[in-house]
Amino acid sequence: MPPIPRPAVFLDRDDTLIRTTGLAPDGDLGDPGLVELLPGAQEACVLLSGAGLFLGVITNQGGVARGKYTTHDVERVHARLNELLGGLIDEFRYCPFHPKGTVPEFTREHAWRKPQPGMILDMAERRGLDLASSWVIGDAPRDCIAGRGAGCSSVLIAREDPETCADAIVPNILDAARLVLQRTGATR
Numbered sequence: 001m002p003p004i005p006r007p008a009v010f011l012d013r014d015d016t017l018i019r020t021t022g023l024a025p026d027g028d029l030g031d032p033g034l035v036e037l038l039p040g041a042q043e044a045c046v047l048l049s050g051a052g053l054f055l056g057v058i059t060n061q062g063g064v065a066r067g068k069y070t071t072h073d074v075e076r077v078h079a080r081l082n083e084l085l086g087g088l089i090d091e092f093r094y095c096p097f098h099p100k101g102t103v104p105e106f107t108r109e110h111a112w113r114k115p116q117p118g119m120i121l122d123m124a125e126r127r128g129l130d131l132a133s134s135w136v137i138g139d140a141p142r143d144c145i146a147g148r149g150a151g152c153s154s155v156l157i158a159r160e161d162p163e164t165c166a167d168a169i170v171p172n173i174l175d176a177a178r179l180v181l182q183r184t185g186a187t188r
Contacts, residue, residue, distance in 0.1 A: 030069025040174030065101025
C-alpha cells in the first residue's frame with residue numbers, strides 16, 4: 001500500500017521568512033552572513049512542522065541569472081536559514097533563471113520561476129505531497145498565483161488588501177501559520 005500523501009506548506013523565502021527589503025540591493029540576497037529571520041518566522045515554522053506539515057521553501061533567485069551571486073551562494077543562504085530555523089525546513093527549491101539575466105546558462109524563462117507552479121509541482125511529485133490539502137505562504141501575488149496553479153490554497157502576507165487570488169491576507173507569517181492550522185484542522 002503506497003504511503004498517504006502528506007499535506008505541505010510551501011513558503012516563499014525573501015520577505016516572508018527572512019528580511020531582504022532594505023538589506024540587499026533589489027532584494028537579491030546571496031550572502032549567508034546577512035540572513036536575518038523575520039519576527040515570528042521561527043515560531044510559525046515550529047507550529048506548522050509540529051502539526052505534521054511538510055515545510056518546503058520555494059524561491060525565485062534571479063540574482064543568479066543577473067550575476068549577483070552563484071547557485072552555491074543560494075545554497076549557503078538556505079543552509080544558514082535552516083540553521084536559524086532549527087532544521088525545520090524539509091526541502092528547498094529555487095529558480096536561478098531570469099529572462100533578463102546576464103549569465104547565459106540562466107538567462108531564460110523557466111517553469112520553476114514563480115508565478116509558474118513548477119517548483120511546487122516538482123517537490124510534490126518527488127516527496128508524495130497532497131497538493132489539494134497544501135498551502136502556499138508568501139509576500140507577493142506571484143506566490144499565490146503559483147500556489148493556485150498547483151492546486152494549493154494560499155495566504156498572502158500584506159499590510160494592504162491588493163487584488164490577488166490569495167485565499168486569505170494576513171499581516172505576518174505567524175498569523176499565516178495560525179490561519180493554516182485553523183483552516184486545516186491541524187493541531188500541535
